Amino acid sequence: MQALTNRAQEVSRKPMTFMERLYIPSILKGMAITFSHIFKKQPTIRYPEQKREFSPVFRGLHVLNRDEEGRERCTACGLCAVACPAEAITMEAAEREVGQENLYREEKYAAKYEINMLRCIFCGLCEEACPKDAIYLSETFAPANFTRTGFIYGKDHLLIPNPVTEPEAYAAAKGQRN
Numbered sequence: 457m458q459a460l461t462n463r464a465q466e467v468s469r470k471p472m473t474f475m476e477r478l479y480i481p482s483i484l485k486g487m488a489i490t491f492s493h494i495f496k497k498q499p500t501i502r503y504p505e506q507k508r509e510f511s512p513v514f515r516g517l518h519v520l521n522r523d524e525e526g527r528e529r530c531t532a533c534g535l536c537a538v539a540c541p542a543e544a545i546t547m548e549a550a551e552r553e554v555g556q557e558n559l560y561r562e563e564k565y566a567a568k569y570e571i572n573m574l575r576c577i578f579c580g581l582c583e584e585a586c587p588k589d590a591i592y593l594s595e596t597f598a599p600a601n602f603t604r605t606g607f608i609y610g611k612d613h614l615l616i617p618n619p620v621t622e623p624e625a626y627a628a629a630k631g632q633r634n
């Protein structure tokens with residue numbers, strides 16, 4: 457048969473020797489390799505009990521920010537969606553009603569805001585484009601999911617807890633990012 461590459465090797469069909477049939481040298485060789493790794497530094501960690509230190513410039517899951525009074529900062533201007541090279545962001549704007557001043561900082565707000573995490577490449581351009589400091593990439597990452605729709609994050613996933621009513625949850629979500 458004609459060989460497609462020059463990497464083919466002929467398989468040895470010679471009968472095994474007595475020592476080879478005992479498998480003891482091979483077992484000892486394997487055990488030696490195993491034992492030699494006991495004294496080496498572990499390349500793995502016991503996640504999730506242990507977590508690795510992230511780089512200070514690590515870009516993780518997005519957070520929709522609130523101001524110090526707990527109002528949503530996003531004004532649905534769409535600049536983040538325009539800046540996004542992966543076209544991962546979609547939103548629907550709405551007008552703030554009278555009496556909603558404590559909920560939304562600007563006269564216009566994002567009634568719907570979605571990021572498709574399967575498209576996102578975590579480049580951070582949405583954060584840089586935002587004129588309202590309304591979105592930033594946090595120190596956490598998107599957890600695994602079994603469905604594609606589970607990776608479409610809406611405001612229920614993205615909006616940071618209210619710093620006035622849930623200060624501890626807000627601080628935990630905020631992390632070390634300013």
Ligand code: SF4
Pocket residue numbers: 536539540541542543544545571575576577578579580581582583
């Ligand atoms: S991090 Fe980059 S790819 Fe992801 S939503 Fe923001 S701009 Fe788009």
Ligand code: SF4
Pocket residue numbers: 529530531532533534535536537547566585586587588589590591
């Ligand atoms: S997150 Fe920022 S850039 Fe994006 S729509 Fe809201 S205010 Fe505009």
